[in-house]
Amino acid sequence: MARRARRRGRPVDGIILLDKPTGITSNDALQQVKRIYFAEKAGHTGALDPLATGMLPICFGEATKFSQFLLDSDKRYRVVAKLGERTNTSDSDGEVVETRPVAVDRGQLERCIAQFRGDTMQVPSMFSALKYQGRPLYEYAREGIEVPREARKITVYEIELLQFNGDEIEMEVHCSKGTYIRTIVDDLGEMLGCGAHVTALRRIGVSGYPIEKMVTLGQLEKLLDQAREQDIQPRELLDPLLLAQDTAVQDLEEVNLLPVVSSYVMQGQAVQVPTAPDSGFVRMTVGEERTFIGVAEIDADGMVAPRRLVSGQRNN
Numbered sequence: 001m002a003r004r005a006r007r008r009g010r011p012v013d014g015i016i017l018l019d020k021p022t023g024i025t026s027n028d029a030l031q032q033v034k035r036i037y038f039a040e041k042a043g044h045t046g047a048l049d050p051l052a053t054g055m056l057p058i059c060f061g062e063a064t065k066f067s068q069f070l071l072d073s074d075k076r077y078r079v080v081a082k083l084g085e086r087t088n089t090s091d092s093d094g095e096v097v098e099t100r101p102v103a104v105d106r107g108q109l110e111r112c113i114a115q116f117r118g119d120t121m122q123v124p125s126m127f128s129a130l131k132y133q134g135r136p137l138y139e140y141a142r143e144g145i146e147v148p149r150e151a152r153k154i155t156v157y158e159i160e161l162l163q164f165n166g167d168e169i170e171m172e173v174h175c176s177k178g179t180y181i182r183t184i185v186d187d188l189g190e191m192l193g194c195g196a197h198v199t200a201l202r203r204i205g206v207s208g209y210p211i212e213k214m215v216t217l218g219q220l221e222k223l224l225d226q227a228r229e230q231d232i233q234p235r236e237l238l239d240p241l242l243l244a245q246d247t248a249v250q251d252l253e254e255v256n257l258l259p260v261v262s263s264y265v266m267q268g269q270a271v272q273v274p275t276a277p278d279s280g281f282v283r284m285t286v287g288e289e290r291t292f293i294g295v296a297e298i299d300a301d302g303m304v305a306p307r308r309l310v311s312g313q314r315n316n
Contacts, residue, residue, distance in 0.1 A: 014242030076205030
């Protein structure tokens with residue numbers, strides 16, 4: 001008789017908003033949080049460069065089913081850039097490849113910044129995590145290999161100049177998914193004729209998540225130590241920090257189902273709902289309690305077709 005595989009970690013469902021520190025990769029941060037929670041399953045939603053800090057939503061358990069919707073959501077950043085130097089990575093982790101004098105006034109700077117607002121096409125950096133033939137671009141870049149990259153449509157909803165001090169600027173950017181801030185900075189430097197690179201980058205927003213809900217690795221470690229000192233289960237102190245899994249799809253329109261209708265949905269069947277929108281993805285809730293059961297897509301026949309469902313025994 002085959003032996004059952006031993007479960008590594010405990011079942012945890014929900015989302016933690018980690019304030020990622022600088023100097024480590026997003027995957028390193030993920031593994032540390034997964035260890036602290038002793039979680040069976042976890043994944044992050046959109047990598048931040050080692051240089052970058054800020055909001056990194058980490059999904060546990062059932063919430064990982066809906067992480068793609070956070071990957072596709074809008075982001076907001078604060079970025080500090082140095083003018084006069086261009087690096088091979090477009091940030092201060094790289095090597096300076098060109099130095100030019102800075103002869104820029106505020107008016108010229110703001111006119112150039114304004115050109116990034118709206119829809120544009122952006123060529124991803126060779127030092128991004130996008131994959132080419134199964135390997136991240138940054139691996140090719142470290143080997144000195146240049147590979148073809150297609151320009152992608154991005155949207156910059158807002159970009160504002162916050163500070164301008166000689167050869168240093170600070171901006172806030174609200175943008176669509178897949179936008180590379182260091183590419184914006186590099187392009188801005190070329191428009192100004194002096195070059196530029198990122199020296200500090202902080203993500204301050206993902207979807208509609210409030211920045212005050214972020215927690216640091218240090219805070220999580222402190223709670224873990226506190227639980228040991230009090231001889232209680234760490235989950236008693238850690239799990240209250242988790243946000244509900246349906247917050248990953250808070251931007252989707254809600255379709256509320258009658259319990260009898262939801263039973264068909266939970267079996268994978270598409271259903272007719274008069275109040276459903278004409279197209280797109282929706283989040284499904286059931287009854288007056290508005291219990292979240294998953295995400296559906298409106299199909300070609302106008303039916304609510306389930307795409308991602310919460311496991312019944314863990315629906316909470």
